[in-house]
Amino acid sequence: MKICIYGAGAIGGYMAVMLKRGGADVSLIARGAHLEAIRENGLKLLLDDREIVEHMPATSDPRELGAQDYVVVALKAHQAWQVAEDMVPLLGPDTAVVTAQNGLPWWYFHGLGPEFADYRLQSVDPGNRQWNVIGPERVIGATVYPATTITEPGVIKHIYGNQFGLGEPDRSESARVKRxxxxxxxxxxxxxxxxxxxxxxxxxxxxxxxxxxxxxxxxATLDVVATDPGTRTLARNMMLEAQAIGEKFGATFRVDVERRINGAAKVGAHRTSMLQDVDKGRTIELDALLTSVQEMGRLGEIETPFIDSVLALAQQMGRVKGLYPVFPETDPVQEKAAS
Structure with missing residues (x-):
């Protein structure tokens, strides 16, 4: 089984080492000092009290690897959009593309139902780039729960967790998901x-x-946001707006809002990924996490005053700091499924 990890960062690198140890034929798309370290020394994973090193093909050019059975896209959503065309050499007739990102995915409405069949989320796929180049029929949806970090180029540290959610957009139990x-x-x-x-x-x-x-x-760290009366209330109201949107389009929530917030509070003084990105001057992953929810709210004619307010503030903060990506101008609610 040939598996390419497109984006061998903290999560992608962790997956690559573990899949390689399990017998898969794994290759990596990486860049910069991280890529050079992997080429020279292999990819090192610090797992519990072990140091695991695996050697596998690594490149910044997908043309060197050829068609794969699976391509695991372990990039942030805006990065995946930027490199959609670069993935083409990895795609054979039966290649599956596993979207291992946070937020609402670009393929969300594929196979969902007749009313909004194949509506295309412009906030995460402006101009339908991924839809047209990759194609939603290739997609296996995924959720990622492990916590990992890059400690230095070529070295991944596992912090906790090993669970991944998988599922077909059309809700089928496919052979490719089983494999x-x-x-x-x-x-x-x-x-x-x-x-x-x-x-x-x-x-x-x-x-x-x-x-x-x-x-x-x-x-503020996660424990503060989830327990301070003001920010907890704001978070709760945003979550209730999001729940109404998800349920409008058929989703079910297996836990309630208070339990979800309490669970976050128990994590402790964790600096969220977006806060870390701001601290380090990296582009923030705002559109997949929040703009997409606003877009779906507008599509479903659900008012989202709390989401709108926080999104506007975060977008402005990102623009001022130069951390918010600029996508082509689109009108999300008008961009229905175009052929």
């Missing part, structure tokens, strides 16, 4: 199949869409 799950299990990872992966996408997004921007705007 991928078997490869993950062989690598001591823990895949879980969902009849509708969108439900798990919403559960993970539910906290990210409020805790990340509030944390980035205030500098």
């Amino acid at each position: 991928l799950a078997e490869a993950l299990e062989a690598g001591e990872l823990s895949p879980r199949f969902y009849d509708d992966i969108r439900n798990d996408i919403w559960i993970k997004l539910w906290g990210n869409l409020c805790f990340n921007p509030i944390s980035a705007l205030t500098g």
